Amino acid sequence: MDWKPHAAALAATVAHPGSDWWVPLMETPRHRLVERWFTPHGYGWKSVNGSDDEEEWAAAAYSDRTLxxxxxxxxxxxxxxxxxxxGHPTSSSTEPSLVVRMLRHAHLTPGTRLLDLATGSGYSAALACHRLGDDSLVTSVDIDPYLTTAATDRLDQIGLHPTVITTDGAGELPGVFDRIVSMVSVQRIPSHWLKGLAPGGRLVTTITGTGLIITANKTRDGGAEGQVEWDRGSFMATRNGSDYPPALNDLFVSSADEEGETTVSPFPVLNVMQAWEVWSMLTLTAPGIEHRVGTGPGGSHMMWMLHPDGSWARATTERGERTTTVVQGGRRRLYDLLEGIRWRWIEHGELPVHGAKVTITPDGETTLTRGGWKATL
Incomplete structure (x- = not known):
């Protein structure tokens, strides 16, 4: 495959000439790191072998999308x-623009020792190696032994030799680093990250179930301070084993026709997962919520909210209407939490999550504050 023109087109999409990331994007053969991938097929996924169709392979590998x-x-x-x-996706090659943005937030400089958390295909490690110009400065870890083995082999084939280790990235780190960039989301900052961060070092991560990118610099007390960036990004969550726990399918089925407390909302149904600020703030308020959307009888718009504690909400906006019928049950009223956040947005014109100050204690307790609002992870 003549991949150079495709890489140049990707570089032109993601960066610009003169950018620190222009050359890394131009020189990284992403297709060599992602030889096969999955595409949605009905209610599941089917694999695609790149070598079966080089034109399709190039189009996929050098597009700015997650594979x-x-x-x-x-x-x-x-x-x-x-x-x-x-099943659910458990690994991917993240869209290049988001990978580059995460690495940019790290403020990489010559001589920086980088820990790339979640090796995946090895693409983020490859870009970092090109950017820093020294493979020995890049360490990449993943909990999945096949991912680390495959990435090591493929990186070696394209002439890059970062240190790749199979380990739980939320556990004890394999050294001390100037920068920690996580290509996987966490519910709270692991204390081991702070222990493995050099004095004055910087970490970049996302928070599970939100679109929030957090950057923080290590403080003298062993904690860190920073902010929620005026940017957004979302990654798969950290996992302790080979797969994620099962989704709340049983609760979804049981709540489909269940009677509960019924109210009427003045707002139409919202696809929460597409409303990044609302989604982020709702997750911080009640971590663990699952969201589902669908079409009901007569073309009505429907959404469901489910929580591991057994709480649920079902909302329906009839076609051509704006008000919504809401039915809720369980320990707490999930839809009421959503309504409160929507009203706050209307009253203030924004939500306080982006731009919030971030304070992290040495044990990883993370607190977000802005304009009188406060949330602790």
Whole structure:
């Protein structure tokens, strides 16, 4: 494959001539790191082998989009292209623009020792190696031994040799680093990150179930201070094993026709996952919420909110209407939390999550504050 023109087109999309990331994007053959990937197929996923169609391979690898490389415990490298794989994505090659933005937030400089958390395909490590110009400065870790093995081999084939280690990125780190950039989201900052961050070092991560990017610099007390960036990004959550816990499907089924407390909202149904600020603030208020949307009888718009504590909400906006019928049950009223956030946005014209000050204690307790608002992870 003549991949250079494709990489140049990607560089032109993600960066600009003279940018610190222009050359890394131009010189990284992403297709060599993502030889197979999954595409949605019905209610599951089917694998695509890049070498079967080089034109399709180039179009996918050098587009600014995320390529899912693993579903459940099945990596695309092993999958039968004739078989549909069911499950949730557990690894991917993240869209290049988001990878670059995360690395930019790290403020990399010559001589910086970088820890790249969540090796995945190895693409973020490859870009970092090109940017820093010294493979020995880049360490990448992932909990999945196949991912680290495959990435090591593929990085080696393109002439890059960062240190790649199989370990839980939320646990004890394999050294001390000037920068920690997590390409996986966390519910709170692991204390091991702070212990493994050099004095004056900087960490960059996202918070699970939100679109919030947090940057923070280590303080003398062993904690860190920073902010929620005026930017947004979302990654898969950290996992302790080969797959994620099952979704709340049983609660979804049981709540589909269940009677509960019924109210009427003046707002139409909202696809919360597409409303980044609302989604982020709602998750901080009640971590663990699952959101689902669909179409009901007569073309009505529907949404469901589900929580591991058994709480649920079902909302329906009839076609052509603006008000919504809401039915809720369980320990708490999830839709009321959403309504409160929507009213706050209307009253203030914004939500306080972006631009919030971030304070992290040495044990990882993370507090966000802005304009009288406060949330502790």
């Amino acid at each position: 899912v490389t693993q579903v459940g415990t099945t990596h695309a490298d092993w999958a039968d292209p004739k078989t549909t794989v069911a």
